[in-house]
Amino acid sequence: MSVSSVAAATDRPSVRPPAEAPTGARRGRVLALLAITCAALNLRLVVTALSPLLTTVGDEFGFAATVVGVFGTLPLVAFAVFGLVTPAIMRRLGPELTAVLSMLLTGVGQALRALAPDTGTLLVLTAVALAGAALGNVVLPPLIKQYFPDRLATLSTVQMVAIHAGALFPPLVAVPLAQAVGWRFAVGAWAVIALVAAGLWAAQWLRPTGTAAPQGDLLPARGALARPVWRVGMAWRLALLFGMVTWNVFILFTWLPTLLADAGHSDAFAGSMVSLMVGVSLMFALVAPTVTVRVTNTFPIVALGVGGYATGYLGVAVGPEHLTPLWAVFLGLGTSLFVVTMTMITTRSTTPGGAGALSGFVQGAGSGIALGGPLLFGLVAELTGGWAASYLFVAGASLLVALVTAYAERTPRTIESAAESVHPDPGGTPFVRA
Template sequence: MRPSSVAADTDRPSVRPEPRGRVLALVAIVCAALNLRLVVTSLSPLLTTVGDEFGFAATVIGVFGTLPLVAFAIFGLITPAIMRLLGPEATAALSMLLTGVGQVLRAFAPDTGTLLALTGVALTGAALGNVVLPPLIAQYFPDRLAALSTVQMVAIHLGALFPPLVAIPLAELAGWRIALGAWAGIALIASLLWIAQWAGRGRGGTGSRTATATGGPALARPILRIGMAWRMALLFGMVTWNVFTLFTWLPTLLSDAGHSPAAAGSLVSLMVGASLMFGLVAPTITLRAGNTFPIVALGLAGYGVGYLGVALAPGFAPLWVLFLGLGTSLFVVTMTMINARSSTPRGAAALSGFVQGVGSGIALGGPLLFGLLGELTGGWTASYVLVAGGSLLVALVVAYVERTPWTIEAAAESARPPRASQEPRTALDPVPLRG
């Protein structure tokens, strides 16, 4: 048993922040979360159509699939510094403004390079949002972590589910530019909500009365020297590796197997919908688990069965994407672990930035290598075996090593000798698991 394991309680009822400002924060969190995958899934079903107009090949599709991970890697690492400079609410407002403006402008892109650059702007905003939302949840809802993690997860999945479902029909009706830019309004609304929340905090709202998202003492050691943070980043990286490989290449794989582009987009939505259904219970189960390995192993098995099915029997694709949905629900598990494995808002911000930044950097190879091997070999077998299968094996090993929950604060302290005196435990402090 590691020192100071996380409490098994899903929520922290002894922490009761004032309700003022929490309703607006809840709505702002939901609207922001809707955009975190929408930027990606609104484009991926249209890449073949856009490629025909702009004249780019499969390798460029792989670049589009890798671009989100570049943004998530870079801004995952620097967002905590931005939060310290601007504050968490202002950072959330900035993230949604960049997302909305990038989505509007890329719909008017005249060529491949401009489309890549403006997609990068939109993804910069999504990357900021990825990191800032977990500590904002810890800040405003420390007594409702499981519930709010579930709310965030549902919003992320809904934002990922609907664009591929309607992208091709909308593009056939109004053109791909309308189909791509129509989603920007959600991000712009979210930016206004966070501006209002930021202004309310400045007038003495909840945010000024509770710990900020960068509050709490500094970690006892730099996060770069904490093995737990690296293991969680590797696990997050392998999960994200597969999520974005599927977002990028599943429509192409299904189209190559004989499904129409519209059907392929619908099947991507079915995968996201299945992930949503499995993910509804994932935050509560993850927060309660004394051993997270069975949860992760089940999701990895879903990935394995899904990949095998699409490769060997694509005619039954609706069944296989359900298994892939079980696998992609691991993203919810790893995101929940960020809040579950921190006991202070500052720890949550540090762990969120490091895990998502380093993990996204690790995941960069997934979409690019999957497409590159496909082009080099003239088929998808090597991509399935080496890119997908190899990442699942790595994730399985890391999940077993990092199976017992504990906090980043406790991990930072573990290499130091015990102090002679300890401060009194608070409701947010880690509590050893029973037994």
């Protein structure tokens, strides 16, 4: 059996609840779909609801570019820390309650940071909201694996479209909304979505046992893998790839509005370009999970995304200003690599436990690797008096590392089979699912 045929099999309706299945089981899947979608909307919204307004907030609170870099680094700190500890939280609380906790932290943090009186308080409350988003990043892939094992590509697409929608709309309306009613309302109003998601997951948790999920064990048990995930080379390669992609995603979320403002564009235009970038990534998110699931070699997909990043960065740095929307389109193509790497986490596992272990490690270690991106981008610019070195060394070097890593991890292999191998092939080998 080929890799592509194995991957495609994950979307066959072989384990879909049959027509005669209890109505409660089907409703459990519908509620899970709504809860997954609503939760995914919040995972980037926490970042993009604030980043277009950092200049406005900075003028009120009196912080400089270095603090903007700190705000850009906070998401990665949260994703690194909670990526590594979320599997333990899931074992303690269960996945649905972990999702409830995730959305409550996100909603409360967003609502309260709108009332922050100073920079320090705003940073702390933003960290609370980001902690919730970080929990959600890790818990959603194993929840998808459990509730929809027959629809991995479809549900990965739903998740990624929701993530992108949550990232797209806030920067589009943030500046006009802040100008109309103030930045505090523009930042805090989004908390409603997170609180609704918390309610949906609470309802899912309260469902009678046995109808909540179609099969399997959701918890990433300690014995899910033959070896600890941190001792598996494949997991480290995926973490490095995820880290380099995330490095650039958060550089752009943090700095693209500032880069465009420095080029003479208005704050509203800069915010709209962030939305355009995310919108283009959203379009690719409609097809990227299915392609990633089915291909036998993921390297061309990553190479295409890296090429988009390189072209977009080059255009913003030295290209004609009237072509700025085109450069945002290319950056959106690059940003869609986040969809690819998240899909790889879901598809390169055979069990919910393996998915949970791989999701936690890749997102935790990968976010730790990406920590320096936004802060280093701004620091290098301050030290050199311009953006050229930041583009070349901070962004360019990370894209080169992503290419090399993607080539090494170019063929699909499951974390379970890799953990069982005494001497895993560094390039990975095709796997056959029994």
